[in-house]
Amino acid sequence: MGLTGLEIFKQLPKTNCKDCGQPTCLAFAMQLASGKASLDQCPHVSDAAKEALDSASAPPVALVTIGKGDKELQLGNETVLFRHDKRFEHPTGIAIKVNDTDDDITAKVQAINKLVFDRVGQIHKVNLVAVNNASGDAAKFTEAVKTVQDSSDFALVLISEDAAAMEKALEVAGANAPLICGANAANFDAMLALAKKYDAPLVVKGADLNELAALVEKAGYKKLILDSGAREVNNVLADQTQIRRQALKKFRPFGYPTIAFADNEDPIQAIVDAGVYIAKYAGIVVLNTADPADVLPLITLRLNIYTDPQKPIAVESKLYEIGTPGPDAPVFVTTNFSLTYFCVQGDVEAGRISAYIMPVDTDGISVLTGWAAGKFTPEKITEMLNSCGIADKVNHKKMIIPGGVAVLSGKLQELSGWEVLVGPRESAGIPSFIKQRWGA
Amino acid sequence: MAVTIAKEKWTSKVGEMVLGADSSVKAGGESTLPFLHFEGDVPNKVVLALEVWDLEPVDWPEILKAPFEGVLADPVAWAKKNVEYGADAVALRLMSAHPDFKDASPEDCAATAKAVAEAVNVPLIIIGCGVEEKDAEVLEKVGEALAGKNCLLGCATEKNYKTITATAMVNGHSVVASSPLDINLAKQLNILMTEMNLPTNRIAIDPLVGALGYGIEYAYSIMERARMGALMGDKMLAMPVICFVGQEAWKAKEAKSPDDESPEWGAQERRAILWEVLTTTTFAQAGGSIFVLRHPETVKQVKVHVDKMMESNAY
């Protein structure tokens, strides 16, 4: 959270020596507050002041990184309780659990590697594989960790409360900064030492919020993920809410991302619980399933909840070719809201239709919203029709508009000189519409 | 170290709506954010309604039709089935009134509504066909025919709220007030309706939600803001929120696409039901109180979840 210039000024030497390039300490403080300077430009600031400023200006939820290179996952830096207050920053990391007692771990990991979905032109996937020391055996755990590390596209979470087993597993995986899961009151010193040794993030689990806060205070280590110990969804909701609220109030022990486990014995309820954790603040949620029917809804929910409320996702407004459109290919008119565009694109593709799609720039809003807001108008459609070069690509003058805006057709026909065909209301109807109405 | 539990001091609460001839079903009444028992009261479970149509639905996917095999053309039998499936309320959708379908008369619709009301012992939610002028005519007759049954009638919009509000007041019903995803539009409609002297606890806000993957985030945030408004004393936002989840979730490609079309998405039945379930439970986290659903398995799963969420988490 930002500090005011005055708050920063109080911590500066107040000598106005100008070594920072500013005329006065106050001027420098103002530059700092607005993010135009950095503290290390003042050579005279004391260590104590530096620490005070660092911690006061640190975000309420620390940024924590798991894994390395292209498997790296960042969590934290959150600043709000409600997405409408600003936005949620780092989407909940989805981890899929494998047990070291599982029969064919490689096959399981391969299934997890496939949990990658293309939605509105963006790739969404799970983020972590959690290896659980279900056997209680160090050698078996280490072997499983090695297998997963060799075959997984994602960074690892190592789950064992046995420090000796963790030590062995880290000999194999420690260099890749896996999440060590983790420390509790009983094994605290040993687990913490391992985390420090490998400079890896560490889950700290308390029996309740009080014990959690005490353990974090004691840790003196900043790469932490919090586990309040709660496992039932009603209690996890309460703890997650408390941790986020306290973090925003700058209660430092809770200023870290959290982890939640969707361990409900009923597999459907486990997904429902995971949905609550995604909506309500979990930094990581650990699932026991790799079934895409379970994971797709959760990944979609995460995408929605973590969308920046201030900017709709838009596609570039330009002429798109689907398949290999010839001169008699149909021309579909839509808006550049990504969800709208990709619905249309998906359905055109599903019908194996080669076509042109023309998404008009509506500032990234949907067909009806765009129409209601005066951003999807006959004028705008005509303008794009004339400027995008479609007239040179096709040998006809017919466009298809969404059924929801049938009312536009008269005016549009008049303005553009093109024939306007009113398509179905839902893009899913496009394939059958084309069969019946195009080229016949 | 002892953590001081952070509690908000809310000054007000959501109004409580009572439904059914015997007033057996209640919605709303919370004095905190959803399921935060450590901070305030959450007196009522969410209300789960299952839809019944008075016209056989043709484009429902097989997995949605299967649980209602043999009753889809018979609203009375369908409604009974819904009760067997554990629905807290039956939501009768008068599709036949639509000019593009049967253009059924208000009298015919009222007769159907009456027959359904007599067949089941749970409260009714009666929804028109979505054509605003026609809905006003239809609901006027339906409201009369069901006088004293304490139903929830909808959907009232800025265009047709007057007739529907009047019917509700005269015949003792509550009203669904629909406005498109906008706090101010919702308030405005509530003000207009209460100015006609309809008590605030006889209005349910319908923010026109979208499904998971199809704009759920807009409604989610509108609902969170409305709940906070209610808790901070804004009487024109202090109504329970109704979410028509079934109609939205079953429109989603992810719910409709069969196994062989999208094998990388897993089995259709599981993903489709999860689509409806997660849309519902996510809105419950944002403050939804009444849910109109389509698949009985959704009702079952949401019930299990909500029962758990109703257990105290006080510190």
Ligand code: B12
């Ligand atoms: C989310 C939403 C918003 C979001 C916008 C998000 C966005 N990026 O678009 C917000 C909150 C900002 C919003 C605002 C408004 N909204 Co709005 N909004 C919606 C909502 C809930 C969903 C829209 C959506 O994303 N749909 C999903 C996309 C994929 O649908 P789509 O673009 O229509 O595409 C489908 C079809 O049209 C078709 N299709 C698309 N292209 C093509 C092309 C061809 C050739 C064919 C054949 C088919 C086809 O296939 C697609 C998939 O089925 C709808 C209600 C609803 N449930 O539909 C209201 C709705 C669109 N909004 C409405 C209104 C009135 C508004 C506002 C004017 C109201 C206000 N509160 O001020 C504002 C205007 C905003 C502004 N000034 O910019 C009304 C429009 C009424 C009308 N019939 O004109 C609606 C219908 C709600 C209602 N029932 O009253 N809205």
Ligand code: SF4
């Ligand atoms: S270098 Fe430091 S002490 Fe000198 S003027 Fe700048 S802020 Fe002040």
